[in-house]
Amino acid sequence: MEILSHLAMGFSVALSFENLLYCVFGVIVGTAIGVLPGLGPLATIAMLLPLTYTLEPTSALIMLSGIYYGAQYGGSTTAILVNLPGESASVVTCLDGHKMAQKGRAGAALAIAALGSFFAGTVGTALIAGFAPVLATFAFNFGPAEYFALMVLGLVAAVTLAHGSLLKALAMVVFGLVLGCIGIDVNSGVARLDFGFLELAEGIEFVAIAMGVFAFTDIIVNWRKKQTEPVLAAKVTSLMPTKQEFKESWPAAIRGTALGCVLGLLPGGGATLSSFASYTIEKRIARNPEKFGHGAPAGVAGPESANNAGSQSSFIPMLTLGIPSNGVMALMIGAMMIHDIVPGPQIMTENAPMFWGLVVSMWLGNLMLLVLNLPMVGLWVKLLRVKYDVLAPLILIFCLIGLYSIHNQSFEIYLAAIFAVVGYLFKRMHCEPAPLLLGFILGPMMEENLRRALLLSRGDALTFLERPISAGLLVVAAAILAVVLLPALRRKREEVFAEEEA
Amino acid sequence: MKPKRGNVDVESGVFFTLSGLITMLLSMNYSFGTAARMGPGFFPIVLSGLLTFLGIAILVSGLRTRKPVVPSAFDLKSVLIVCTAIVLFGLLLMRAGLLITVPLTVVVASFAQHEMKWKQTLVIAVALTVFTWLVFIAGLDLRIPLLPRFV
Numbered sequence: 001m002e003i004l005s006h007l008a009m010g011f012s013v014a015l016s017f018e019n020l021l022y023c024v025f026g027v028i029v030g031t032a033i034g035v036l037p038g039l040g041p042l043a044t045i046a047m048l049l050p051l052t053y054t055l056e057p058t059s060a061l062i063m064l065s066g067i068y069y070g071a072q073y074g075g076s077t078t079a080i081l082v083n084l085p086g087e088s089a090s091v092v093t094c095l096d097g098h099k100m101a102q103k104g105r106a107g108a109a110l111a112i113a114a115l116g117s118f119f120a121g122t123v124g125t126a127l128i129a130g131f132a133p134v135l136a137t138f139a140f141n142f143g144p145a146e147y148f149a150l151m152v153l154g155l156v157a158a159v160t161l162a163h164g165s166l167l168k169a170l171a172m173v174v175f176g177l178v179l180g181c182i183g184i185d186v187n188s189g190v191a192r193l194d195f196g197f198l199e200l201a202e203g204i205e206f207v208a209i210a211m212g213v214f215a216f217t218d219i220i221v222n223w224r225k226k227q228t229e230p231v232l233a234a235k236v237t238s239l240m241p242t243k244q245e246f247k248e249s250w251p252a253a254i255r256g257t258a259l260g261c262v263l264g265l266l267p268g269g270g271a272t273l274s275s276f277a278s279y280t281i282e283k284r285i286a287r288n289p290e291k292f293g294h295g296a297p298a299g300v301a302g303p304e305s306a307n308n309a310g311s312q313s314s315f316i317p318m319l320t321l322g323i324p325s326n327g328v329m330a331l332m333i334g335a336m337m338i339h340d341i342v343p344g345p346q347i348m349t350e351n352a353p354m355f356w357g358l359v360v361s362m363w364l365g366n367l368m369l370l371v372l373n374l375p376m377v378g379l380w381v382k383l384l385r386v387k388y389d390v391l392a393p394l395i396l397i398f399c400l401i402g403l404y405s406i407h408n409q410s411f412e413i414y415l416a417a418i419f420a421v422v423g424y425l426f427k428r429m430h431c432e433p434a435p436l437l438l439g440f441i442l443g444p445m446m447e448e449n450l451r452r453a454l455l456l457s458r459g460d461a462l463t464f465l466e467r468p469i470s471a472g473l474l475v476v477a478a479a480i481l482a483v484v485l486l487p488a489l490r491r492k493r494e495e496v497f498a499e500e501e502a
Numbered sequence: 503m504k505p506k507r508g509n510v511d512v513e514s515g516v517f518f519t520l521s522g523l524i525t526m527l528l529s530m531n532y533s534f535g536t537a538a539r540m541g542p543g544f545f546p547i548v549l550s551g552l553l554t555f556l557g558i559a560i561l562v563s564g565l566r567t568r569k570p571v572v573p574s575a576f577d578l579k580s581v582l583i584v585c586t587a588i589v590l591f592g593l594l595l596m597r598a599g600l601l602i603t604v605p606l607t608v609v610v611a612s613f614a615q616h617e618m619k620w621k622q623t624l625v626i627a628v629a630l631t632v633f634t635w636l637v638f639i640a641g642l643d644l645r646i647p648l649l650p651r652f653v
Contacts, residue, residue: 051642165511167563171518171556178525178549185532185542192542193528216588220580223614389615393608393626396584397634400591400607405644410592417588424581428573429514447545459538 003129006356013357014364019062022055026063027365030070031372034087035078035380038222038388039395041071041087042327043215046207047398049331050405057339058354062361064335065315068328069121069362072271072308073369076113077380080300081106089271089307092279096292096299103295108241112297113304114373116253120305121366123257124264124312128319129359136320136345144452145463147321149470151446153477154323157266158438160484169435172426176436179204180443187451199411206334208412209440210327211399212419213426213433220424223392239374245297252282252298253305260309265316270326274310275303312362319355320345323442327434330441510571511564518557525550580614587611599647600639604631 013019029048033039045064052060075087080097093113100109142150159169182193183203194200241249259281260274282302283292292299314325315332322344324330333343341347347355373380403412426433457463465471529550535541564570587610594603605627612623638644 050644054642165560167556167560168511168514171514171553171560174549174553174556175518175521178521178546178553181546181549187540188533188542190532190542192532192546193525216584219611219614220577220584223584224577224580224616226616389612389619389622390626392615393611393630396587396611397591397604397607397630400588400595401634401638401644401646404592404595404646405638408645410595413588413592417585417592420585420588421581425517426514428510428576429517430510430571430573431514450545451540454537454540457538459536461537 006352007129007360009353010356010358010360013058013353014062014361018056019059019357019361020364022059022063023066023361023365024368026066027070027073027369027372030067031074031369031380032383033067034071034074034076034090035383036074036386036391037078037084037086038218038391040214041068042210042331043218043395043399044071045328045331046210046215047395047402049207049335050402052335053338057336057341058357060335060339061332061354061358062365064332065358065362066365069308069311069365070369072304072311073114073117073373074380075307076117076300076304077110077373077377078384080109080113081381082384089275089311090304091272092275092303093300095279096294096296099293099295100297100300105245105295107239108245108297109300110377111239111241111374112245112249112253112301114370116249116256116301116305117308118366118370119253120257120260120309121312121369122363124261124309125359125363125366127261127313128316128362129356132316132320132355133348135316136348139321139345142321142345142469143467144449144456145467145470146473147323148446148449148453149464149473149477150321151323151442151449153473153480154266154325155435155439155442156477156480158435160480164430164432166484168429168431172431172433172435173439176439176441177443177446179209179436180440181447186448197411199407199409203444204415204440205403205406205412206330206437206441207406208403208415209419210331210437211403212416213423213436215395215399216416216420217423217427217433219392219396220420221427222388227388241297249297249301252278252302255281256302256305257309260306260311261313263306264310264313264325266325270314270328271307271311274306278302278306308366315362318343319347323445324438327437327441330437333441508570508572509564509567510573511560511567512570513564513573515557515559515561515564519554519561520557522550522552522554522557526554583614584611587614596647597651599649599651600635601631601648602650604634 029044030041033041033044045067071087072089075085075090076093076097078084078086079090079093080101083094083098085091085094097109097113100106155173159166159173182200184191184201191201256278259278263274263277264270279299279302282298283289286292286298314329317323317325318329318332324333336343341351400413403416404410406412423433453463464474525546529543529546532543533541534543534547587607590610591603591607594606608627608630609623612618639646639648
């Protein structure tokens with residue numbers, strides 16, 4: 001069995017002292033920022049990215065991934081005990097998890113969330129190990145037309161899955177694509193839209209946009225609010241779920257895992273979306289839906305499994321196709337590029353130890369998280385005492401030092417200040433920033449593939465429809481867009497999102 | 503303090519339309535090329551056209567709606583304070599070094615909190631300065647000056 005030898009290689013890489021250490025560090029930091037509301041994995045990874053310059057690429061990726069999936073575990077703790085989403089993927093866990101805690105079942109809710117996440121993490125990791133090499137073989141046949149079509153599909157999917165107005169989400173994607181055009185055009189050497197700044201020759205630094213729009217905008221919005229002490233629901237007593245709770249949970253965990261695995265593959269998907277979708281489904285198919293919102297264990301098990309499965313499977317398109325499905329994955333690509341590793345189908349052969357080491361470390365990390373989160377939950381809850389007055393300056397300074405150290409210059413800092421204002425405007429105008437980031441990341445890749453595809457076909461745009469794979473992908477994209485724009489379904493979609501927000 | 507007027511769709515529609523038009527104007531300087539040999543202007547011009555179109559569509563839908571969503575008040579004070587702190591950090595770090603820049607930035611930014619708490623802010627500023635010194639300069643050996651240049 002080839003896969004066994006691959007996994008053996010993975011274990012030997014992941015179990016080296018150094019990599020194990022970075023894995024532990026990653027999941028601890030991940031849990032901590034997951035517990036803390038107002039600090040998400042994207043901002044944290046962006047902050048820590050400059051620190052990985054000096055690390056081995058494998059260690060760096062192991063640590064950064066640990067932060068991402070670790071945050072999914074930590075987020076549920078805050079949601080259940082304090083009724084605050086520690087992380088955006090845990091918003092729906094508040095609904096039933098906190099109700100369970102109020103009924104004195106806090107321990108059971110935490111255990112269900114952690115066990116569900118661990119199950120989902122294991123399945124998600126297995127999916128990467130089994131599916132990624134297959135997809136990579138398949139992807140070797142992809143030409144520029146296929147890549148372009150795939151990215152169009154991804155952006156369309158991201159738009160339809162975004163909250164709020166469809167038109168605005170589309171506009172945000174296109175705005176991101178325009179921002180991606182800034183810098184020197186690789187084919188002609190013309191500096192485009194750079195307003196005369198030499199620093200913009202290589203384009204806008206992604207980290208500057210991410211930190212401005214997420215971290216700095218958050219500080220502007222949140223710091224002025226009067227702070228209230230978080231109120232803990234109840235003491236955590238027994239961690240054991242009852243037989244009935246267990247019976248209600250496990251099918252939900254399996255469904256959530258399956259859903260998360262699929263949605264994580266989609267660009268724009270990942271942890272947050274998976275948890276929302278899972279909650280909606282669990283509520284629909286439940287025999288007694290009136291229990292939801294009043295402490296239904298399935299309402300904890302489903303979304304918590306889904307968000308972890310989604311966060312794992314979103315690694316697949318990044319590793320095999322080089323296409324990031326969300327902002328965190330884009331930062332991962334950035335981390336690889338620093339070390340001259342180009343993500344794509346060739347990664348399985350050229351960087352095999354890194355790939356398999358990462359896969360195995362993810363499973364080990366999930367195991368560590370189970371241990372970290374269940375018996376030590378009391379320790380994490382203490383973190384919630386940290387006031388935003390302390391957190392805000394910490395985030396600010398860490399981001400600023402990170403921005404400075406990208407190129408040892410202040411230019412990125414000023415860019416981030418501009419994007420802080422832009423991000424604040426978007427927040428006021430009810431525009432979701434996530435599609436913008438995705439557009440920005442995919443923009444240059446889309447332009448390059450469009451250019452190559454049209455060059456090969458001598459300018460015939462029909463090439464996208466003549467090649468079966470690309471035609472199929474574009475048809476699916478068109479179908480999604482058409483379906484969402486139909487008035488009846490549009491109302492339904494708004495209904496679903498309204499429900500989630502309630 | 504809180505304006506009752508305004509409409510998020512009209513505002514964002516105007517924002518996207520203007521962004522699209524400005525981009526198109528700037529991109530006119532680059533050659534468009536043909537489909538087979540795309541010039542550097544091809545992609546930006548197509549995109550800015552799309553952005554303008556979407557912006558107008560959002561604007562129109564915002565003008566037609568009966569129940570406009572009113573945006574929250576623009577908090578100019580917080581925006582100015584946080585951005586001043588960010589820019590200050592950028593200007594000072596190379597010249598004044600970490601030991602001066604970090605506490606100063608923290609103090610300036612702290613005016614953005616609900617009400618300025620001097621004692622708490624000063625403690626945080628000092629603690630964070632020592633912490634960043636240990637982590638980034640002593641620990642990670644980043645090339646960041648510690649002291650002002652003239653020392």
